[in-house]
Amino acid sequence: MPIWQDYLDKANAYHGHICGGQILGIRMALLGLRLLGLEPQLQPQPDYRDLVIYLESDRCVADAAYVVTGVTIGRRRVKLHNYGKTAMSFLDLKSGQAYRISVTDHERPDKSQDLVAFWANKKDQDIFRVQKVNIQLKPGEEPGPPSKVALCQKCGDEVMDHRDVQVAGQTLCRACAEGSYYEALVEIKL
Ligand SMILES: [Zn+2]
Ligand SMILES: [Zn+2]
Structure with a gap:
């Protein structure tokens, strides 16, 4: 102990x-x-x-x-x-x-x-x-492999765990749908 x-x-x-x-x-x-x-x-x-x-x-x-x-x-x-x-x-x-x-x-x-x-x-x-208290895990919050993977139709990023949203018939990530913490300036070629 x-x-x-x-x-x-x-x-x-x-x-x-x-x-x-x-x-x-x-x-x-x-x-x-x-x-x-x-x-x-x-x-x-x-x-x-x-x-x-x-x-x-x-x-x-x-x-x-x-x-x-x-x-x-x-x-x-x-x-x-x-x-x-x-x-x-x-x-x-x-x-x-x-x-x-x-x-x-x-x-x-x-x-x-x-x-x-x-x-x-x-x-x-x-x-x-x-x-x-009573706590229910929401879909996509469970430990283990992602139960859903979607593709954002605007930025192309993969979105796991039911974090995608539907806007006007499009599947989007929250950054594209709701605004993000970052402002994309220029894409760097690797
Ligand atoms: Zn401290
Ligand atoms: Zn996106």
């Missing part, structure tokens, strides 16, 4: 510093595992295979969730819904159970206080709200 300091060390190495987000994120992820009946282990476990984490921000806590669970976005086990909240949900695909954990304590340590000691004095029930 790993100890608290092991997680702090791992978070420090992966995230680059120990911050409130690491401490809260480690505690949220440990609590999430326990709620789902999964044993916290320092190395990612085979029985975390069915674990999906929904992040509600892309800030420090996101790295802490990885440090505790080893669950990664590239394995389709991390979903980002950026509400700008220090909150995350833990879904077990095998049992269908899910819990959402959010931070309800708005007190933060001032610069003179020791960060680790500050949070160590607070119990989980003092800082977190836990909700049992």
Whole structure:
């Protein structure tokens, strides 16, 4: 059974510093595992295979969730819904159970206080709200090979996982249909 300091060390190495987000994120992820009946282990476990984490921000806590669970976005086990909240949900695909954990304590340590000691004095029930929630994966969100691959009729890019949209009888990617984060300037010949 790993100890608290092991997680702090791992978070420090992966995230680059120990911050409130690491401490809260480690505690949220440990609590999430326990709620789902999964044993916290320092190395990612085979029985975390069915674990999906929904992040509600892309800030420090996101790295802490990885440090505790080893669950990664590239394995389709991390979903980002950026509400700008220090909150995350833990879904077990095998049992269908899910819990959402959010931070309800708005007190933060001032610069003179020791960060680790500050949070160590607070119990989980003092800082977190836990909700049992229902989460249904949408078509194309499941781990595993893409269940659909389409071709955008405007840009020609391949669109996986039901992310294509139909506009006036055309199959388009979202970038072409809704506007994109980038502005294409010139095509570079390789
Ligand atoms: Zn941080
Ligand atoms: Zn397109």
